[in-house]
Amino acid sequence: xxxxxxxxxxxxxxxxxxxxxxxxxxxxxxxxxxxxxxxxxxxxxxxxxxxxxxxxxxxxxxxxxxxxxxxxxxxxxxxxxxxxxxxxxxxxxxxxxxxxxxxxxxxxxxxxxxxxxxxxxxxxxxxxxxxxxxxxxxxxxxxxxxxxxxxxxxxxxxxxxxxxxxxxxxxx
Numbered sequence: 001x002x003x004x005x006x007x008x009x010x011x012x013x014x015x016x017x018x019x020x021x022x023x024x025x026x027x028x029x030x031x032x033x034x035x036x037x038x039x040x041x042x043x044x045x046x047x048x049x050x051x052x053x054x055x056x057x058x059x060x061x062x063x064x065x066x067x068x069x070x071x072x073x074x075x076x077x078x079x080x081x082x083x084x085x086x087x088x089x090x091x092x093x094x095x096x097x098x099x100x101x102x103x104x105x106x107x108x109x110x111x112x113x114x115x116x117x118x119x120x121x122x123x124x125x126x127x128x129x130x131x132x133x134x135x136x137x138x139x140x141x142x143x144x145x146x147x148x149x150x151x152x153x154x155x156x157x158x159x160x161x162x163x164x165x166x167x168x169x170x171x172x
Contacts, residue, residue: 011057017065026058049144 006025010016029051040048066074070081090096100107112118115135119127142154 010054016058017061022058026055029055050146 006019006021010019010022013019016022029048066076066079067081070076070079097107113121118131122130145151
């Protein structure tokens with residue numbers, strides 16, 4: 001019998017969807033019940049943050065395995081295979097445009113090129129010359145990442161961001 005150990009290598013393991021060691025490690029994390037953060041200690045939140053991506057990856061592996069098994073004919077108790085959502089699409093855009101034009105309508109919309117396409121059209125220096133005054137780069141959405149991430153830390157001064165209500169005060 002092989003000795004299964006859970007770790008970073010699980011993403012590459014052929015048995016990752018059925019591995020009991022991985023399941024036990026992730027179910028141990030899931031026992032926190034993911035209550036609102038004020039109900040957990042900071043140290044507990046830090047443990048969850050350090051392992052939550054692993055938990056999500058494991059859960060997605062289980063879902064994908066179960067889906068592939070169901071497609072192959074496996075029946076899961078209390079689960080069924082259904083057709084997912086789909087969007088309508090033209091079978092031939094050329095035929096559609098011809099039919100609409102023949103009916104006297106213009107089937108096309110005119111749209112301003114995106115920034116990348118516009119820069120490619122004008123060239124980098126001409127783009128800067130003509131459009132620099134009309135381009136803005138808004139601040140990205142705050143994202144929590146491990147300290148090893150190469151991006152610089154954001155300034156979290158109260159005036160820079162909307163202050164989130166401190167829920168801890170509601171539970172004292």
